[in-house]
Amino acid sequence: MFTLAKNDKLLLVIVAFFTLLAPIILNPFPTESAMAQFNAGYPDLMQRFVIFGIFAVGFNILFGLTGYLSFGHAAFLGVGSYAAVWMFKLLSYNIVPAMILSVVIAGIFALIMGFICLRRSGIYFSILTLAFAQMSFAIAYSVLSNPSFNLTNGETGLQVYNDDPQYLKGDGPSTTHLFGLEMRETFTLDIGAWAFQFNVGYYICAIFLLVAFYIAIRIFRSPFGLMLKAIKTNQTRLNYTGLNSKPYTLFAFVISGMYAGLAGGLLASMDPLAGAERMQWTASGEVVLMTILGGAGTLVGPILGAGFIKYFENIFSKINDSVLHSWFSLLPDGLENAIVWVLHFFVGKGWHLTLGLLFMLVVIFLPGGLVDGGTRIYNWVRKPRNPEPAEEGAQASTDQ
Amino acid sequence: MDAILLQILNGIDKGSAYALIALGLTLVFGTLGVVNFAHGALFMLGAFCAVTLQKFLTLSKITIDPTRLDFLGKPAKIKTPYVEAWFGEAAGQAIINWSVPLAILFAIPVMFLVGVIMERGLIRHFYKRPHADQILVTFGLAIVLQEIIKAIYGANPIQMSAPDELQGVANMGAALGLKLSYPIWRIVYFCFAVVIIGSVFAFLKFTTFGMVVRAGMADRETVGLLGIDIDRRFTFMFGVAAAVAGVAGVMYTPINPPNYHWGMDFLVISFVVVVVGGMGSLGGAVLAGFMLGVLEAFASTTWATTTIPGINQIVIYLVAIIILLTLPRGLLGRKGVMEE
Numbered sequence: 001m002f003t004l005a006k007n008d009k010l011l012l013v014i015v016a017f018f019t020l021l022a023p024i025i026l027n028p029f030p031t032e033s034a035m036a037q038f039n040a041g042y043p044d045l046m047q048r049f050v051i052f053g054i055f056a057v058g059f060n061i062l063f064g065l066t067g068y069l070s071f072g073h074a075a076f077l078g079v080g081s082y083a084a085v086w087m088f089k090l091l092s093y094n095i096v097p098a099m100i101l102s103v104v105i106a107g108i109f110a111l112i113m114g115f116i117c118l119r120r121s122g123i124y125f126s127i128l129t130l131a132f133a134q135m136s137f138a139i140a141y142s143v144l145s146n147p148s149f150n151l152t153n154g155e156t157g158l159q160v161y162n163d164d165p166q167y168l169k170g171d172g173p174s175t176t177h178l179f180g181l182e183m184r185e186t187f188t189l190d191i192g193a194w195a196f197q198f199n200v201g202y203y204i205c206a207i208f209l210l211v212a213f214y215i216a217i218r219i220f221r222s223p224f225g226l227m228l229k230a231i232k233t234n235q236t237r238l239n240y241t242g243l244n245s246k247p248y249t250l251f252a253f254v255i256s257g258m259y260a261g262l263a264g265g266l267l268a269s270m271d272p273l274a275g276a277e278r279m280q281w282t283a284s285g286e287v288v289l290m291t292i293l294g295g296a297g298t299l300v301g302p303i304l305g306a307g308f309i310k311y312f313e314n315i316f317s318k319i320n321d322s323v324l325h326s327w328f329s330l331l332p333d334g335l336e337n338a339i340v341w342v343l344h345f346f347v348g349k350g351w352h353l354t355l356g357l358l359f360m361l362v363v364i365f366l367p368g369g370l371v372d373g374g375t376r377i378y379n380w381v382r383k384p385r386n387p388e389p390a391e392e393g394a395q396a397s398t399d400q
Numbered sequence: 401m402d403a404i405l406l407q408i409l410n411g412i413d414k415g416s417a418y419a420l421i422a423l424g425l426t427l428v429f430g431t432l433g434v435v436n437f438a439h440g441a442l443f444m445l446g447a448f449c450a451v452t453l454q455k456f457l458t459l460s461k462i463t464i465d466p467t468r469l470d471f472l473g474k475p476a477k478i479k480t481p482y483v484e485a486w487f488g489e490a491a492g493q494a495i496i497n498w499s500v501p502l503a504i505l506f507a508i509p510v511m512f513l514v515g516v517i518m519e520r521g522l523i524r525h526f527y528k529r530p531h532a533d534q535i536l537v538t539f540g541l542a543i544v545l546q547e548i549i550k551a552i553y554g555a556n557p558i559q560m561s562a563p564d565e566l567q568g569v570a571n572m573g574a575a576l577g578l579k580l581s582y583p584i585w586r587i588v589y590f591c592f593a594v595v596i597i598g599s600v601f602a603f604l605k606f607t608t609f610g611m612v613v614r615a616g617m618a619d620r621e622t623v624g625l626l627g628i629d630i631d632r633r634f635t636f637m638f639g640v641a642a643a644v645a646g647v648a649g650v651m652y653t654p655i656n657p658p659n660y661h662w663g664m665d666f667l668v669i670s671f672v673v674v675v676v677g678g679m680g681s682l683g684g685a686v687l688a689g690f691m692l693g694v695l696e697a698f699a700s701t702t703w704a705t706t707t708i709p710g711i712n713q714i715v716i717y718l719v720a721i722i723i724l725l726t727l728p729r730g731l732l733g734r735k736g737v738m739e740e
Contacts, residue, residue, distance in 0.1 A: 067530075067532065069532045069535060069536075116721060116725065119724075119725065119728075120724065120728065122531055123435050123531050123535070123679075124675065124679075124724070124728075126532075126535060127671050127672065127675050128675075128720075128721065128724060130668055130671065130672075131668070131671075131672050131717040131720050131721060132717070132721070134668050134717055135714045135717035135718065135721075138710060138713035138714045138717075139710070139714060141710075141713070142709065142710035142713055143708070143709055143710035143711070143713070143714065144710075146709040146710075281668060282664065285539060288536070288539075292536060345551050349550075350547065350551055352543060352546075352547045353543075353544060353547035353548065353551065355543065356540050356541070356542075356543030356544035356546075356547060357540075357544055359536075359539075359540040359543070360537055360540035360541060360544065363533060363536045363537045363540060364522075364525070364537060367529075367533065
């Protein structure tokens with residue numbers, strides 16, 4: 001299938017299985033039960049899993065393969081969103097032109113930014129991308145939102161109004177759709193106490209994710225991907241062999257920018273809004289966190305990281321003091337209050353504290369991320385019994 | 401003429417903050433070779449040292465005065481800060497009034513300690529790892545520090561005030577016949593920055609300790625081979641850098657009410673400042689700090705913002721990109737620093 005190696009085929013099938021059945025898998029608790037708050041199987045959250053998965057997979061093509069740490073990728077996400085919303089405003093709510101334009105515009109933008117930033121490497125590159133992203137944020141936030149030339153609508157964010165032209169709209173639906181298939185349409189399947197929601201928008205995103213993931217596998221396994229890995233390993237030596245590495249890194253930068261543009265376009269397709277805060281450098285930091293947490297340089301790592309962060313962001317933010325009290329109500333009062341007081345700083349609004357600590361721990365002790373952790377546990381379990389296959393397992397996982 | 405001078409004055413107070421942060425950042429980078437994304441957080445921590453001290457000083461004893469009634473007809477509660485009770489009313493009020501300058505004395509040891517702990521506890525383990533890892537772990541640390549402050553002090557900015565004597569506006573150009581009025585505290589801030597920068601430079605230039613540190617910056621291995629414990633001195637310099645960022649934060653509180661987000665806000669710009677000045681060049685960092693501050697002030701004038709809307713927010717980045725493309729080593733960067 002698709003001319004992939006056996007391992008990669010398996011990986012693609014596993015990812016496809018989990019994404020396509022996510023509405024069921026992520027909904028393990030009955031709707032009425034107390035645990036229902038841990039369900040993640042509702043459209044809004046699942047869309048975010050998948051969209052940020054695409055974003056992180058794209059970021060990983062740059063950072064994981066070439067080692068260039070960009071702190072400006074959120075700029076492409078924002079540009080993609082703006083482009084998509086403009087398509088909604090000018091043509092119609094059909095997402096096809098919006099997706100095309102957002103990828104193309106993000107690609108052009110990445111070409112310009114990459115051409116300038118890639119003149120330096122290492123820490124200079126990180127700071128240049130950071131400066132670029134902050135500049136794009138400021139441009140979107142204030143420069144391009146003046147009354148005479150309003151491209152981004154500043155603080156309010158760009159959205160579709162009733163008096164927008166929408167030349168191709170005709171009798172089409174007045175919400176985002178794919179040739180009439182509305183994004184927000186949801187089919188609810190009730191089985192016993194469970195209610196599974198199958199959302200059109202989610203499946204569109206999921207298909208995009210699978211395509212994006214497939215392309216990423218092909219890039220990882222291509223001669224081009226090998227060249228990028230060589231750049232990461234030793235760029236000086238590569239230059240000594242008479243090879244100009246810059247076009248390769250630039251191409252990788254543009255590809256990952258296009259992935260980010262796609263993610264931005266999808267965000268806007270699910271909810272036709274685009275704001276400048278999507279471009280802020282902390283948003284770029286978030287995708288860095290996702291990629292590192294999952295495992296930079298691995299294929300599934302970024303998707304895992306994105307899902308992990310988005311899930312716990314959502315769950316942790318919901319837990320408040322009264323929920324904590326109900327969990328520990330069996331303990332003696334003094335102990336209960338003490339535990340709740342300590343945990344209080346890490347849940348709810350304190351989610352970012354947990355995220356920061358977790359991220360530091362991962363960088364310090366597990367530079368390979370969750371995927372590396374999983375491999376280590378796997379090897380540790382396998383090794384005592386028969387060392388031979390464990391070696392193979394390690395080999396395969398470093399390849400991923 | 402007046403307008404130009406005013407913009408320069410406007411620029412130098414922000415420029416002073418940039419220069420102080422960038423100085424510490426460069427010091428850390430030049431000595432330890434570590435890119436510290438948590439340096440902005442140290443600036444923020446310094447500011448919250450001032451907030452903490454002020455909170456402590458205004459801790460009050462509540463006494464009930466039965467002779468007077470409050471508006472509900474109950475005996476009035478009178479709050480007297482403990483410092484007033486201990487040192488007498490006049491001295492106590494003076495202490496509270498001068499809490500921001502006093503916080504410097506409090507912040508220097510605290511921030512020095514924070515810096516040393518950070519270096520010994522975390523950053524030491526990252527010398528041999530790639531720069532990307534250093535960036536990532538200090539980025540994580542910056543998030544953690546910021547969130548801790550947010551958990552303690554909340555998300556709202558906290559109003560701080562300069563001593564009464566230093567509030568208000570000075571009419572500076574009167575002697576020259578210019579109309580130029582400017583807040584006194586900002587002038588104090590500038591002078592303070594000059595003193596701090598001067599003393600750091602003097603320390604490095606004229607003391608034996610500083611000489612060894614400079615030698616270590618140039619060639620760490622040789623200094624180590626001469627039997628000098630260079631690591632310990634570098635740790636000390638990390639503490640100094642943290643203290644410089646801290647006091648810069650303390651003194652900045654009356655200009656701008658501190659909030660937990662300061663670290664991230666100043667971090668990006670101070671990195672740009674360091675890169676424009678030239679990685680590893682202390683003089684370059686200071687020069688670029690003041691230069692970009694003044695530039696930002698000029699871009700904020702009505703004339704500039706009406707010509708190109710929003711120019712004040714992007715001018716620093718534009719200049720940084722142009723400088724890096726024309727002078728890859730920055731303004732005063734030395735050869736061989738951070739070059740692959």
